Amino acid sequence: MHAQDLAVDGVSVELAGTRLVHEVSLAAAAGQVVGLIGPNGSGKSTLLRCVYRVLKPAGGVVRLAGDDLHALTARESARRVAALTQEHSAEFDFTVAEVVAMGRLPHRRGFGAQVDGDERRCAEALRKVRAGHLAERGFLSLSGGEKQRVLFARALVQEPRLLVLDEPTNHLDIAHQLEVLALAREAGPTVLTALHDLNLAAGHCDLLYVLRDGRIVASGSPDEVLRPALLAEVFGVRGTPVRHPETGALQLLFDRLP
Numbered sequence: 143m144h145a146q147d148l149a150v151d152g153v154s155v156e157l158a159g160t161r162l163v164h165e166v167s168l169a170a171a172a173g174q175v176v177g178l179i180g181p182n183g184s185g186k187s188t189l190l191r192c193v194y195r196v197l198k199p200a201g202g203v204v205r206l207a208g209d210d211l212h213a214l215t216a217r218e219s220a221r222r223v224a225a226l227t228q229e230h231s232a233e234f235d236f237t238v239a240e241v242v243a244m245g246r247l248p249h250r251r252g253f254g255a256q257v258d259g260d261e262r263r264c265a266e267a268l269r270k271v272r273a274g275h276l277a278e279r280g281f282l283s284l285s286g287g288e289k290q291r292v293l294f295a296r297a298l299v300q301e302p303r304l305l306v307l308d309e310p311t312n313h314l315d316i317a318h319q320l321e322v323l324a325l326a327r328e329a330g331p332t333v334l335t336a337l338h339d340l341n342l343a344a345g346h347c348d349l350l351y352v353l354r355d356g357r358i359v360a361s362g363s364p365d366e367v368l369r370p371a372l373l374a375e376v377f378g379v380r381g382t383p384v385r386h387p388e389t390g391a392l393q394l395l396f397d398r399l400p
């Protein structure tokens with residue numbers, strides 16, 4: 143078993159005087175892919191925004207390899223944590239190649255000095271997300287799914303220790319949905335990802351945490367967590383677990399509750 147790498151310890155998050163996340167604790171070992179699931183409005187994005195430092199915890203601490211993430215400088219944290227989020231700033235008037243190259247900035251020494259191999263890393267990441275052909279396009283001219291893939295490439299070239307993904311499959315067609323989490327795992331960082339698609343969560347996560355009303359209500363392996371009783375209680379659906387006929391992997395069939 144790996145040592146614990148990410149430790150969210152009793153974290154509460156408040157916005158405009160309202161507590162949205164209540165004393166959440168979760169842990170991920172180095173290189174594990176950990177999924178955060180829960181219905182709309184359960185606090186997934188709010189918790190992730192706290193982990194990638196857009197929000198400060200009102201209580202508790204987020205540690206990565208023992209260090210309090212909120213005590214690091216912005217540069218130190220950008221060297222260790224990359225995030226793919228739903229909040230793309232609208233003013234990305236850059237080419238795709240330039241947007242990906244931004245992921246290397248935290249690793250540069252001094253003004254503008256490129257680290258050896260930066261260009262190669264960026265080209266390789268674009269190829270991995272099958273966006274090599276888009277390198278010279280303006281970022282703003284891309285489709286939703288193309289943007290998402292380019293921003294994922296930028297997160298990969300950051301070579302973070304922790305990769306935080308908020309609905310990384312948003313906008314992606316089925317092939318790219320299946321690919322993005324596999325690429326995240328292959329890249330090797332510890333991954334914390336919010337997911338709506340419970341079959342993707344079942345297929346790609348080592349460990350799942352279930353949020354409801356800002357609190358963790360269940361955690362464990364996908365097989366332990368994705369049981370009919372929990373699916374009915376937390377998600378309000380009838381979920382029938384079946385096995386993939388070839389791989390034996392867990393798949394869920396969904397119906398409305400009777």
Ligand SMILES: Nc1ncnc2c1ncn2[C@@H]1O[C@H](COP(=O)(O)OP(=O)(O)OP(=O)(O)O)[C@@H](O)[C@H]1O
Nearest residue numbers: 157158160162180181182183184185186187188189
């Ligand atoms: N700035 C804010 N002020 C007050 N409440 C907020 C604010 N931002 C989010 N919320 C509320 O906090 C709750 C949690 O929102 P959050 O976006 O974290 O949920 P989520 O689990 O990511 O949801 P979804 O699955 O719909 O993306 C929601 O009820 C939301 O309306």
